[in-house]
Amino acid sequence: MKTAFWFRRDLRIYGNEALIEAVNEGARDALFFYCKPQWQSHNVASIQLDLLERRLLELGSQLSEFGIRLHIIEASTFAELPAQLQVVCDDKGIDCLYANKEYEVNEVARDEACETVISLKLFDGDLVAKPGSVLTGSGEMFKVFTPFKKAWLKCFVGQQFHFSSWPLDKQHEANFKKPTFFEMTNESEKWPVDDNAIVTIVNRFIKDKLADYQDDRDFPAIKGTSGLSPYLALGIVSPKQLIAQIQLHYPEVLENPSKPEFCWVNELIWREFYRHLIVAFPRLCKGFNFNDKYNAVRWRDDSQAFELWCNGQTGYPIVDAAMRQLNKTGWMHNRLRMIVASFLTKHLLIDWREGEAYFMSKLIDGDLASNNGGWQWAASTGCDAQPYFRIFNPITQSEKFDPDGSFIRTYVPELKNVPAKHIHFPHDYLAAFGGKEDYVEPLVDHKEARARALDAFKV
């Protein structure tokens, strides 16, 4: 039996238990199917593809140092994969592939089809808790986060996480080459792809920022969050590795959910919650509301307003700064994701699916489960979502989370001379003191838009 490893969104050597098992079974070949047309049909962002390509090259070099060859194979759609996989496996004499599961419906269907041509041994390396392992007393998926978290914690309290040890010694120098079909642009170069640099980012965050995360995490002008989402989205780091690293500094982090350092683990558990949800409710991958009740909401078809929102031209500075951050960097702070998603779905009454797709097309950390979860949370259509009547006021959110306007000034230079007191809604100030022509008029009136949303959600 010749075993090989199939990489997907688990682009790491260390902490990749499925890879280690494959290597222990004698695997010395690894495959990666580069399915750009398939991913593009689901709006993958070019910056995420760039990160993926850069990381694949790094991974290929790392693997070759251990005598493992990474074969990167250009593929088109998942429908064509089984036939292509069969050719590759026949050619290399491979009869069993180890891989980590991906949980989206297309990926699950792909694996089912591939299992008809080759034996697949699938692992759950993207998560701490396997989907289906954290359930209510009656054996169902939780529909509220807090009890899910409590049940999740029950499974892992007392457990120390470790990096799994790597089974092979280095053999020879890396000689891995870039495939000709890669179109790297270095768009994503702000995110290093070598493990030493990534470990440094993780450790600096844990050492210098974790204790203040709870206080700082909502302020976009402060670098208070980890910025690790692009690595988690591609499996360059795993949540188990991150918890292991926290436990080195805070051994009892899982035992003390009230301590500030747990607050960050709580976010990793949200990530798990959303993944477990798409497994329990696969229709989430197909654009359905989690809560059917809101199928009756009549979204507005307003391509002009949508475009202004996309371009950061709504006349609400915090919304505009956030959208421009996304367009410019490929990443957006979580507080801002909530504000702009609420603005699109409530103030503009535009379907969350349009915002979800736009985010995917721009985000370096784009990830179906978390993106869908976040959008449906903000649109109030989701599981354990924001109630429809709690509509974020973009002006007070801005006053609260960017009090001196420094984040706004970074991305909306038209407002750089507006005093902090006026920057959150600067229109009267600009009319009185000049500069009105430099910044867009508000797309909607907050009070009117709020009333319209409340009305639309009373279904």
Ligand SMILES: Cc1cc2nc3c(=O)[nH]c(=O)nc-3n(C[C@H](O)[C@H](O)[C@H](O)COP(=O)(O)OP(=O)(O)OC[C@H]3O[C@@H](n4cnc5c(N)ncnc54)[C@H](O)[C@@H]3O)c2cc1C
């Ligand atoms: C509308 C909307 C869309 C979103 N789309 C995505 C997406 O496509 N991909 C994505 O990874 N996250 C998404 N999020 C969640 C969150 O905004 C990002 O994970 C976070 O901003 C990433 O920054 P960070 O790594 O500094 O996070 P940290 O605050 O350092 O958190 C650590 C990790 O926990 C996870 N995490 C944090 N918050 C959440 C959350 N609310 N839901 C699920 N996981 C979370 C992420 O993996 C993150 O890297 C979305 C949130 C909203 C409201």
